[in-house]
Amino acid sequence: xxxxxxxxAGELYNExxxxxxxxxxxxxxFALMKNHAPLISAIDVGYVKMVRSQDVLFTVIVNGAxxxxxxxxxxxxxxxxxxxxxxxxxxxxxxVRKARLEENRKRTQDFLKAERKLKQSIxxxxxxKR
Amino acid sequence: xxxxxxIKNRINAxxxxxxxxxAMHMVSAAKLQKAERAIKNYRPLPERLSRVLSRxxxxxxxLSHSMLEAREEINKTVYIIVSxxxxxxxxxxxxxxxxxxxxINETHDDNSEFEIAALGYxxxxxxKRNGYTMIHDDVIQIRDDVQFxxxxxxxxxxxxxxxxxxFDKIVVFxxxxxxxLTQHVRSTTLVPLEQNPLLEAEDDxxxxxxxxxxxxxxxxxxxxxxxxxxxxxxxxGMILEAKASEHASRMTAMxxxxxxxxxxxxxxxxxxxxxxxxxxxxxxxxxxxxAEAVK
Numbered sequence: 001x002x003x004x005x006x007x008x009a010g011e012l013y014n015e016x017x018x019x020x021x022x023x024x025x026x027x028x029x030f031a032l033m034k035n036h037a038p039l040i041s042a043i044d045v046g047y048v049k050m051v052r053s054q055d056v057l058f059t060v061i062v063n064g065a066x067x068x069x070x071x072x073x074x075x076x077x078x079x080x081x082x083x084x085x086x087x088x089x090x091x092x093x094x095x096v097r098k099a100r101l102e103e104n105r106k107r108t109q110d111f112l113k114a115e116r117k118l119k120q121s122i123x124x125x126x127x128x129k130r
Numbered sequence: 131x132x133x134x135x136x137i138k139n140r141i142n143a144x145x146x147x148x149x150x151x152x153a154m155h156m157v158s159a160a161k162l163q164k165a166e167r168a169i170k171n172y173r174p175l176p177e178r179l180s181r182v183l184s185r186x187x188x189x190x191x192x193l194s195h196s197m198l199e200a201r202e203e204i205n206k207t208v209y210i211i212v213s214x215x216x217x218x219x220x221x222x223x224x225x226x227x228x229x230x231x232x233x234i235n236e237t238h239d240d241n242s243e244f245e246i247a248a249l250g251y252x253x254x255x256x257x258k259r260n261g262y263t264m265i266h267d268d269v270i271q272i273r274d275d276v277q278f279x280x281x282x283x284x285x286x287x288x289x290x291x292x293x294x295x296x297f298d299k300i301v302v303f304x305x306x307x308x309x310x311l312t313q314h315v316r317s318t319t320l321v322p323l324e325q326n327p328l329l330e331a332e333d334d335x336x337x338x339x340x341x342x343x344x345x346x347x348x349x350x351x352x353x354x355x356x357x358x359x360x361x362x363x364x365x366x367g368m369i370l371e372a373k374a375s376e377h378a379s380r381m382t383a384m385x386x387x388x389x390x391x392x393x394x395x396x397x398x399x400x401x402x403x404x405x406x407x408x409x410x411x412x413x414x415x416x417x418x419x420x421a422e423a424v425k
Contacts, residue, residue: 006174006175006178007175007278008172008175008277008278008363008366009168009171009172009277009278010171010172010174011171011174026347026351026355027346027347030346037344038341038342038343038344039343039344039345039346040182040185040186040343040344040345040346040349040352041345041346041347041352042351042352042354042355042356043355044355063355063359064359065179065182065352065355065356065359067178067181067182067185069341069343074178076175076178076179076182078278078282078359078362078363079278079279096279097279100277100279100280101279101283104271104273104280107271107273108268108269108270108271111215111251111269111271112269115251
């Protein structure tokens, strides 16, 4: 089976898997194995456990849709992260989100400060009166 | 005529300006490439999402969602204006603001009929300057390395506002990226989705429509989850387009600024040469006059 995870930043994962287990807060858990009937589902917050022989990977998802057709599982997610462990992957996702929002806040503050300073300098230089 | 020193100073100043505009042109060109890559990476997502959505909708004609149907009475419209944070981008911001004001004058009698969501500092300043009501108090910047996360919170505000009945329509004003030289101001109705062409994109003859899907837990609940997601992604796509347009517009503006500066330098150089020649002539006349006087 092919497993594809797509996020707004592009394709996050595209590999073959033996089977997957989908777990979400709204739908509970279900497994998808080879030749599964076509299925569409939504994931609010959850994860997809991807198993290939001995390897197990987890893709944590925040707001996503899942489609299964012709042995291809497509997951479209607004936020997703692939990790070895579902808790650590979710933690990473939250850390990234927090860091980005904090950075945005700081940048906006710095930008507004710089803008104010520039306007003040223009006023002091009386540039418009020359 | 200005003195030689004055002309030389102006030539130096204009040369420095042209160096800056040239550097800005190159920076914008690099950023435009990145923005185009971001659009390319983003494209598969709305395609797949709209495919899922159209399959769910076509599985049962009875399915409905409040974001799919236009409300009979539109009391409050939200206008999302996507602008840049910084200037020096040619007519990029002004074109949007002009188109927006024209639309407002044509469709609304009173400012209380709509609210503004300003994405980008310039739009924020524009809304403040004109005294429009805004749905947020803080500036929402559109960074060059724009990410979906940056607009998550504000997108949720739109969606919950629409679903709770606070807003009846959401329209986005943004610059659509066509190519480096062409960007069009577009106003698109984001919600309700009824006239969205993407949802009708697939042909009925397509084989995949004959596939019968199971829905987990049900088609209606999938629809409830997927539609808000689709709307936020559509908005994100527009922001990406606007960002690419901004870089393209800045690139073109800086290129013409560099060309103008070069023209100015050229004409100043001619004036400088003329002034130099005049000075030499005056000096020669003085020398000859002096020599004549000695005789």
